[in-house]
Amino acid sequence: MKKALYLLGLVAAMSSQEALASWLEEERPLAVKKLMANISPSGTTRGTVIASPSRANPDYFFHWTRDAALTMDAVLDLYATAGTQTDRDRYKSAFFDYVRLSRAQQNSRAIAGLGEPKFFVDGNPYDGDWGRPQNDGPALRAITSIRFARVLLTEGRADFVRSDLYDGRLPSLSLIKKDLEYVAAHWREPSFDLWEEVRGDHFYTRMVQRKALLEGSKLARDLGDPWAADWYAAQAKELQAALAQHWNPQKGIIVPTLNRSGGADYKTSDLDSAVILAVLHGYADDGFFGFSDPRVLATLEKQATAFRNAFSVNRAPGFPGTAIGRYPEDRYGGIDFNGGNPWVLTTLAFAEIYYKAAQGQAAGVRSTWTAKADEFVARVQRHAYPDGALSEQIHRDSGFMTSAPDLTWNYAQVLTTYAAKEKLKR
Numbered sequence: 191m192k193k194a195l196y197l198l199g200l201v202a203a204m205s206s207q208e209a210l211a212s213w214l215e216e217e218r219p220l221a222v223k224k225l226m227a228n229i230s231p232s233g234t235t236r237g238t239v240i241a242s243p244s245r246a247n248p249d250y251f252f253h254w255t256r257d258a259a260l261t262m263d264a265v266l267d268l269y270a271t272a273g274t275q276t277d278r279d280r281y282k283s284a285f286f287d288y289v290r291l292s293r294a295q296q297n298s299r300a301i302a303g304l305g306e307p308k309f310f311v312d313g314n315p316y317d318g319d320w321g322r323p324q325n326d327g328p329a330l331r332a333i334t335s336i337r338f339a340r341v342l343l344t345e346g347r348a349d350f351v352r353s354d355l356y357d358g359r360l361p362s363l364s365l366i367k368k369d370l371e372y373v374a375a376h377w378r379e380p381s382f383d384l385w386e387e388v389r390g391d392h393f394y395t396r397m398v399q400r401k402a403l404l405e406g407s408k409l410a411r412d413l414g415d416p417w418a419a420d421w422y423a424a425q426a427k428e429l430q431a432a433l434a435q436h437w438n439p440q441k442g443i444i445v446p447t448l449n450r451s452g453g454a455d456y457k458t459s460d461l462d463s464a465v466i467l468a469v470l471h472g473y474a475d476d477g478f479f480g481f482s483d484p485r486v487l488a489t490l491e492k493q494a495t496a497f498r499n500a501f502s503v504n505r506a507p508g509f510p511g512t513a514i515g516r517y518p519e520d521r522y523g524g525i526d527f528n529g530g531n532p533w534v535l536t537t538l539a540f541a542e543i544y545y546k547a548a549q550g551q552a553a554g555v556r557s558t559w560t561a562k563a564d565e566f567v568a569r570v571q572r573h574a575y576p577d578g579a580l581s582e583q584i585h586r587d588s589g590f591m592t593s594a595p596d597l598t599w600n601y602a603q604v605l606t607t608y609a610a611k612e613k614l615k616r
């Protein structure tokens with residue numbers, strides 16, 4: 191009791207800035223724990239990253255290629271900053287498990303081949319109806335595996351890199367090269383978007399494909415595969431031209447999908463937070479559609495306004511910032527299709543991109559953008575369970591956590607948001 195009162199006084203005395211820093215800081219160890227608990231949980235094949243422990247309403251007890259890659263990328267961040275050898279070993283062996291499983295999945299009889307979006311927890315490809323292929327998956331898997339290859343190369347494990355990750359052969363038997371060959375050969379084909387609903391050409395998918403090919407080109411060159419290095423770079427360049435088409439000057443936004451050829455047709459606003467995730471996951475550090483690109487931030491602001499109008503929880507007095515969904519016309523509520531909700535990971539993504547955009551700006555801009563970012567974090571804090579647990583969605587009217595509990599991707603997003611804010615302090 192005494193302690194609680196003391197804390198209460200302390201919180202009141204702190205500026206909201208400090209309270210916020212402490213929420214992300216408090217959330218971080220929980221996010222690490224919950225994220226790690228969703229990798230190879232009991233009853234699954236080693237290397238499986240479940241999207242959520244929820245087995246019904248909704249059933250997310252599967253390994254999605256996308257969610258797994260984003261999660262394992264956060265594991266690489268953890269590996270880089272781990273304080274003890276025990277932790278380092280744990281994160282590294284989790285990644286080796288992921289590599290082993292991913293290679294088996296690449297070679298499985300999946301309906302969509304390498305574009306297969308989802309696997310059973312025994313490692314086998316899902317074989318029911320689904321929006322497939324989803325061609326962001328192999329690109330994301332390549333991006334994170336290339337990072338792992340870089341780590342291993344600095345640690346003197348070139349043997350494993352050349353045998354299991356990048357063999358420089360055609361056809362390839364190795365994880366990264368197989369994915370890069372797939373991306374380079376199929377990026378022109380339509381696929382389903384990251385929300386698994388719309389068939390067409392997507393800004394998100396194209397951004398991560400471009401990044402995979404650029405990073406892959408560098409790796410290929412370093413490993414003595416110059417022909418492939420040139421081929422991947424040439425495809426990346428063509429992707430760049432295709433990506434530029436997504437900027438719509440009349441609307442003043444980056445549109446999420448061009449040439450829609452199937453799936454959901456009701457996203458009439460063309461406002462989709464996938465565009466923001468595209469920059470976070472696909473920016474290749476070369477000035478092309480970067481964090482502070484005026485087109486990106488203009489799109490973000492228009493989206494934020496649309497979400498403010500779309501959800502009644504955003505009109506409730508006394509709540510900081512704005513809760514962000516997938517897109518305003520969304521119908522998917524997790525257990526029904528009666529209306530979409532704000533999502534935790536998209537709201538935190540808006541914070542992360544503002545922290546990253548603020549990096550390197552003049553003092554005024556920097557503090558304005560940091561404050562905007564802080565508001566999105568504060569928003570999520572207000573809707574989180576008291577113990578910090580995070581479900582996929584925030585109910586649009588009640589503000590309570592809803593849909594899949596302990597969504598793994600949420601915790602990865604907490605870690606990258608935290609890291610972006612920390613970097614800004616340095």
Ligand code: NOJ
Nearest residue numbers: 321384385386387521522
């Ligand atoms: C489940 C998917 O995971 C979700 O993104 C989508 O909105 C619904 N299916 C409808 O296709």
Ligand code: NOJ
Nearest residue numbers: 241254256257384385386
């Ligand atoms: C639905 C989301 O739309 C999709 O992006 C995600 O991969 C799955 N849920 C699993 O988390």
